[in-house]
Amino acid sequence: MSRSYDAWIPLPKAELHVHIEGTLEPEQALAFAARNGVELPYADTEELRKAGQFSDLQSFLDLYYELMAGLRTERDFEELADAYLARAAAQGVRHAEIFFDPQAHLARGVDMGTVMEGLWRALGRSESVHGVSTQLIMCFLRDESADSAMRTLDAARPYLDRITGVGLDSAEVGHPPGRFREVYAAAAARGLRRVAHAGEEGPPRTSPRRSTCSAPSGSTTD
Ligand SMILES: [Zn+2]
Numbered sequence: 001m002s003r004s005y006d007a008w009i010p011l012p013k014a015e016l017h018v019h020i021e022g023t024l025e026p027e028q029a030l031a032f033a034a035r036n037g038v039e040l041p042y043a044d045t046e047e048l049r050k051a052g053q054f055s056d057l058q059s060f061l062d063l064y065y066e067l068m069a070g071l072r073t074e075r076d077f078e079e080l081a082d083a084y085l086a087r088a089a090a091q092g093v094r095h096a097e098i099f100f101d102p103q104a105h106l107a108r109g110v111d112m113g114t115v116m117e118g119l120w121r122a123l124g125r126s127e128s129v130h131g132v133s134t135q136l137i138m139c140f141l142r143d144e145s146a147d148s149a150m151r152t153l154d155a156a157r158p159y160l161d162r163i164t165g166v167g168l169d170s171a172e173v174g175h176p177p178g179r180f181r182e183v184y185a186a187a188a189a190r191g192l193r194r195v196a197h198a199g200e201e202g203p204p205r206t207s208p209r210r211s212t213c214s215a216p217s218g219s220t221t222d
Pocket residue numbers: 017019169197200
């Protein structure tokens with residue numbers, strides 16, 4: 001029996017793979033950049049949509065990091081998350097496990113507090129406003145160093161009660177996950193669950209072994 005796409009919308013769903021920075025819509029990206037005085041090399045949303053026709057993971061990541069430049073304030077992160085949750089709710093999502101990439105923001109001079117407070121304003125009211133429960137997963141960039149990941153874990157210390165687990169994302173090829181073993185152990189010692197990305201770009205062997213990466217119930221890797 002075939003069903004139209006619309007027939008599936010009311011069914012309750014769990015979103016288990018979403019990068020909050022990747023939910024930035026062209027309109028929002030340009031608006032954030034404009035109000036923060038950040039220049040993006042796109043004249044309008046049409047040009048930006050064309051740039052969003054990716055050929056591989058790296059071309060996606062290039063645009064992903066470029067558009068992050070417009071995310072500067074708590075308000076930006078709050079509006080980003082709120083817009084995603086509203087769209088997700090409209091598609092029947094009732095639970096979302098949301099990745100975020102603090103290293104990419106810290107490197108741009110946006111501190112952990114700005115990211116966390118902004119996201120939390122939206123996530124903290126999500127169940128009452130959108131009917132969507134949430135969990136937050138802090139990803140480390142696997143194309144950055146393990147030291148950088150550890151510093152990021154340390155920077156998140158004041159916010160650990162808002163973070164369910166840690167993850168691993170970004171470019172996979174040439175960046176095996178084994179060097180993050182100590183960071184994952186430190187995350188476990190701080191009561192965080194551990195997941196990791198695998199298979200978006202590299203072969204299955206780029207995924208951590210089960211011994212170094214345990215997934216929380218209801219969560220998933222790629
Ligand atoms: Zn992903």
